[in-house]
Amino acid sequence: MKDAPATALRPQSEADALKAIAEAALKADAGGCNLSGDMRQLASSGILARLCAFEGGVQQARAQATLLRRIGRASLSVGRLAEGHMNALKLITLYGTPDQLRRHTASARNGAIFGVWGADADQPVTVVTELDGRLRLAGGKRFASGLGTVTHAVVTAQHVDGLRLAIAEVRHPGRADAAAWDTSGMRATASGSYDFNGVTAEALGAADVYLQEPHFQGGVWRYAAVQTGGLEALAEEVRRAVSATNAPGEAQLHRLARIASLAHRARLMVEDAAARVEAPGAGPKAVALSLAAREEVEVACLEGIALADRALGTRSFVKGQRAELVRRDLGLFLRQADLDGKLRHVGLALCASKAPIGEVWAG
Numbered sequence: 001m002k003d004a005p006a007t008a009l010r011p012q013s014e015a016d017a018l019k020a021i022a023e024a025a026l027k028a029d030a031g032g033c034n035l036s037g038d039m040r041q042l043a044s045s046g047i048l049a050r051l052c053a054f055e056g057g058v059q060q061a062r063a064q065a066t067l068l069r070r071i072g073r074a075s076l077s078v079g080r081l082a083e084g085h086m087n088a089l090k091l092i093t094l095y096g097t098p099d100q101l102r103r104h105t106a107s108a109r110n111g112a113i114f115g116v117w118g119a120d121a122d123q124p125v126t127v128v129t130e131l132d133g134r135l136r137l138a139g140g141k142r143f144a145s146g147l148g149t150v151t152h153a154v155v156t157a158q159h160v161d162g163l164r165l166a167i168a169e170v171r172h173p174g175r176a177d178a179a180a181w182d183t184s185g186m187r188a189t190a191s192g193s194y195d196f197n198g199v200t201a202e203a204l205g206a207a208d209v210y211l212q213e214p215h216f217q218g219g220v221w222r223y224a225a226v227q228t229g230g231l232e233a234l235a236e237e238v239r240r241a242v243s244a245t246n247a248p249g250e251a252q253l254h255r256l257a258r259i260a261s262l263a264h265r266a267r268l269m270v271e272d273a274a275a276r277v278e279a280p281g282a283g284p285k286a287v288a289l290s291l292a293a294r295e296e297v298e299v300a301c302l303e304g305i306a307l308a309d310r311a312l313g314t315r316s317f318v319k320g321q322r323a324e325l326v327r328r329d330l331g332l333f334l335r336q337a338d339l340d341g342k343l344r345h346v347g348l349a350l351c352a353s354k355a356p357i358g359e360v361w362a363g
Contacts, residue, residue, distance in 0.1 A: 013045060014045050014046070014047055014070075016045065017041040017042060017044070017045035017047060018070055018071065018073075018074040019074070020038075020041055021038045021041055021042075021071070021074040021075050021078050022073075022074040022075060024037070024038060024075075025074070025075040025077070025078075025188070025322070025325060026320060026322070026325060028075070028077065028078075028188035029077070029187050029188050029325055029329075031187070034148045034149050034188075034190060035077060035078055035081055035146065035149045035188055035189070035190075036113075036148070036149045038075065038078045038081075039078070039081060039082070039085070039113050039149060040111070042071070042078070042082055043111065047067055047071070047082075048082065048085060048086075048108070049109070050063070050064070050067060051064055051067055051068070051082060051085070051086045052085070052086055052089040052090075052105075052108065054089075054090060054093050056278060056279070056280060057278075057279075058275040058278075058279060060278070061271075061274040061275045061277070061278035061279070062271045062274060062275055064086075064222075064225075064274065064278075065221065065222075065225045065270055065271045065274040066225075066271075068082065068083060068086075068222060068225035068226050068229065069225045069226070069228050069229040069232065069267060069270070070229060071226065071229060072225065072226035072227060072228065072229025072230050072232075072233075073229035073230070073232045073233045073236075074229075074233075075188070076186065076226060076227070076229070076230045076233075076326065076329040076330060076333055077186055077187075077188035077189045077329060078188075079226035079229060079230075080145055080186065080189050080223070080226065080333065081113070081115065081145060081146045081149060081150070081189065082226075083222045083223050083225075083226050084114070084115040084116050084145055084146065084150070085108075085113055085114045085115065085150075086222060087116045087154075087219060087222060088114035088115055088116050088152070088153070088154045089104070089105070089108060089114055090215065090219070091116065091154050091165065091204065091205075091210070091215075092104050092105075092114075092154070092167070092204065094205075094209075094215060095165065095204055095205030095206075095209045096204055096205070100167070100202065100204065104152070104167065107151075107152065112151045112152055113146065113149055113150050113151050113152070114150065114151070114152045114153070114154065115144070115145055115146050115150040115152075115153045115154070115170075116153065116154045116155075117141040117143075117144045117145070117153045117154070117155045117156075117170075117194065118141075118155070118156045119141060119142050119143040119144075119337075120139065120140070120141060120142070120156075121139065121140035121141055121142045121193055122140075123138070123139040123140055124139050124158055125137055125138070125139035125140065125141060125155055125156065125157045125158065125196050126138050126139050126157055126158045126159070127157050127158070127159040127164055127166075130159075130203065133202060133203050134200050134201070134202065134203070135157065135164065135166045135200070135201050135202070135203050136198070136199075136200055137155075137157055137166065137168070137196040137197070137198075137199045137200070137201055138196065138197050138198070139157075139196055139197065140193055140194060140195045140196055140197070141153075141155060141193065141194050141196065142180065142192075142193045143181075143191045144170075144176075144191060144192060144193060144194045145189045145190070145191040146189060146190060146191070147170075147176040147177075147178045147181075147190040147191070147192050147194065148173075148176065148178065148190055149190070150170055151169065151170065151171055152167060152168065152169055152170065153167075153168055153170045153194075154166070154167055154204060155167075155168055155196065155201070156210060157201075159207065161207040162207030162208040163207065163208050163210055163211065164203065164204075164207055165203070165204035165205055165209065165210050166201035166202060166203060166204060167201055167202040167204050168196065168199055168201035168202075169201075170194055175194055175195040175196070175199075176192060176193075176194050176195075177192045177193045177194070177195075178190045178192040179192065180192040180193040183332055184328055184331075184332065185328040185329045185330070185331055185332030185333065186329050186332045186333055213283075213284070213287050214277045214282040214283065214286050214287045214290075215277075217287055217290070217291055217342065217345065218277040218282065218286060218287040218290045218291075219277065219290070220290050220291060220293075220294045220336075220342070221270055221273040221274045221277055221290045221293055221294070222274075223294075223333075223336070224266075224270050224273070224290075224293055224294045224297040225270045225274065226333075227266075227297050227298075227301055227330065227333055227334060228263065228266040228267050228270055228297055228300075228301075230301065230326055230329065230330040230333065231259075231262065231263045231266060231297075231300060231301045231304045231330070232263045232267075233322070233326045234259065234304055234305065234308045234323065234326050234327060234330070235256075235259045235260050235262075235263045235304065235308075237308065237312065237322060237323040237326070238255060238256050238259055238307070238308050238311045238312065239256055239260070241311060241312055241315070242255075242256045242311065252311055255307045255310060255311040256311065258303075258307055259303075259304045259307045259308060259311075262300040262301075262303055262304050262307075263300070263304065265296070265300060266293075266296060266297045266300040266301070269292070269293040269296050269297070270293050270297065272289065272293070272361075273286070273289045273290040273292075273293035274290075276289050276290070276361070277289075277290050284349055284352075285349065285353070285360060285361060287345075287349070288345065288346045288349035288350070288361075289361050291342045291343070291345055291346045292346045294336075294342060295339075295342065295343055295346070298334050298339075301330055301334055302334070305327050305330065305331065308323060308327060309327070
C-alpha cells in the first residue's frame with residue numbers, strides 16, 4: 001500500500017483538506033494509498049488541533065462534533081482514525097502526568113498520529129512486569145485501526161490490579177498484520193492485528209481509569225458524529241441524483257426530503273450529547289443521552305441507506321461510485337461492540353430517573 005502523494009499535503013483551508021480527502025477516498029479503499037496523507041491534511045489545516053483542544057465548554061464540544069461530522073462526510077475511514085486520535089489525546093489529557101501530556105501533545109503537533117486499540121486478539125494483552133512507570137506487555141490486539149498510519153496507540157492491558165492503560169509506539173511493521181482486516185467496508189482503515197509480545201510501553205493513569213464515566217461509554221458521541229457525516233454523504237448523493245433530473249417524481253422528492261431530515265435529526269442529537277458529556281460535572285444522564293444518540297444515529301443511517309438504495313438504484317452497488325463506498329463503509333462502521341448492552345444502559349437510566357420522559361434530558 002502506497003502513501004498519499006506529497007503534492008496533496010498543503011491545503012489552504014479546512015475546506016481544501018476535506019475536499020482532498022473526499023477525492024482520495026476511493027483510491028484509499030482500493031488500496032492505492034494509506035491514510036497517512038489524509039491525516040497530514042487534517043493536521044496541516046488545523047483540524048486535528050481543534051479536535052484535540054479540551055478546554056471544555058458547550059460551544060467547543062459542538063464545534064468538535066461538527067468537525068468529526070464533516071470529516072466523516074468526506075471519508076468514514078479517515079473519520080475513524082481522526083476520532084481515535086482525538087480519543088487517545090483525550091485519555092492522555094485526563095489521566096496522564098504533566099510530563100506525558102507535554103511530550104505527547106508535542107509529538108502530535110510534530111506529526112504523530114495516535115489511536116486507541118482496545119479489542120484483544122485471541123491472546124489478550126497483559127502486563128508481564130511493571131517498573132518505574134514502564135509496562136512490559138504480552139499478547140496482541142485486533143481491530144487495530146490505522147496500521148501504517150498510527151504511530152502511537154493507547155492500549156488496554158489486563159493486570160492483577162485491574163485494566164491498565166499503556167502508551168506504546170506501534171511503528172514496527174513486523175508486528176502489524178493488515179491482512180487480518182478482510183472486510184467489505186472500512187477497508188482503508190487497515191484495522192488489522194498487532195503483536196505486543198515483548199513491547200515496553202508507558203503506563204497511563206491508575207487501574208480501571210479507562211472505564212470511568214462520563215468519558216468511557218459517554219464518549220460514543222464522537223464516532224456517532226462521524227457516522228452522521230456518512231449519512232450526510234449519502235443524502236448528498238441522493239440530492240445530486242434527484243436534482244439532476246429535469247422533472248423529478250414525487251417519490252424521489254419524498255426520499256430526498258426524508259433522508260435529509262434523518263441526517264438533520266441525527267446531527268442535533270449528537271451535538272446535544274457532545275455538549276452534555278463534555279460539560280463540567282457531567283453525570284449518568286449525559287452518558288445515557290450519548291448512548292441514546294448512538295442508537296438514534298444507527299436507526300437513521302439504516303433507514304437512510306434503504307432510502308438511498310431506492311433513490312439511486314444500481315448506482316448504490318457499482319464499484320467506483322461514491323455512494324457504493326459510503327453505504328459499504330457505513331454499514332460496517334455501525335457494527336460496534338455490545339449494542340444491546342448500550343441500549344439496556346439507556347433504559348435502566350430512564351427507569352432510575354424521577355423526571356418524566358421529555359424532561360430527563362431537558363435543560
